[in-house]
C-alpha cells in the first residue's frame with residue numbers, strides 16, 4: 001500500500017476545474033464522514049490550480065471515521081457509593097488495577113455485552129430494583145460514550161423504560177454477579193484482555 005507524504009505531488013481530475021490537474025498532498029480540515037463537524041489536519045490531495053480538495057487518500061479515511069467514534073456523549077447518574085466500590089473492586093479482582101479509565105472501559109464493555117443478550121436486557125429492571133441497588137444515591141457516576149455506545153444506551157432506555165440511573169445500577173450489578181459472585185472464567189478472561197488495552 002502506498003503511503004502519501006505531505007508535499008508529495010500527484011495528478012487527479014479536479015471536480016472544480018473539471019480536468020486533470022497536478023495536485024499536492026497537504027493537511028486540510030475535512031468534514032467528518034457523518035457530516036457532523038470537521039477534522040483538522042487530514043492529509044488530502046489539493047488541486048495546484050484552484051486549491052480545492054481533489055481527493056482523500058485511503059490512509060486518511062480512518063481518521064475521518066475515527067473522530068466520529070470518539071465523539072463524546074456524557075452520561076451522568078446518581079447511584080449509591082457501594083456500586084462504585086463494586087466497580088473498583090472488579091478491576092482490582094481482575095488484576096489490572098482500578099484507574100478511572102479502566103473502570104470506564106469495564107463499564108463500556110459491559111454496556112455492550114448486556115445490550116447484546118436479550119435475557120440480560122430483560123433482567124435489568126429486576127436488578128435495578130434489587131436489594132443491592134438500594135441505598136442513598138449520593139455518588140455521581142459519570143461516563144463518556146462514543147456514538148455507537150450512546151446509541152446502545154438510548155436503545156436500552158427505550159427498550160427497558162428505565163431511567164439512566166436504573167440502567168447504570170442494573171449493569172453494575174450484572175457485572176458483579178458475573179465477575180465477583182459466579183467467577184465466570186470466560187468473561188473474566190475477555191475483560192482482562194479489554195482492560196489491559198486501556199491506559
Ligand SMILES: [Zn+2]
Pocket residue numbers: 014015016017018021047048049050051052
Ligand atoms: Zn482545481
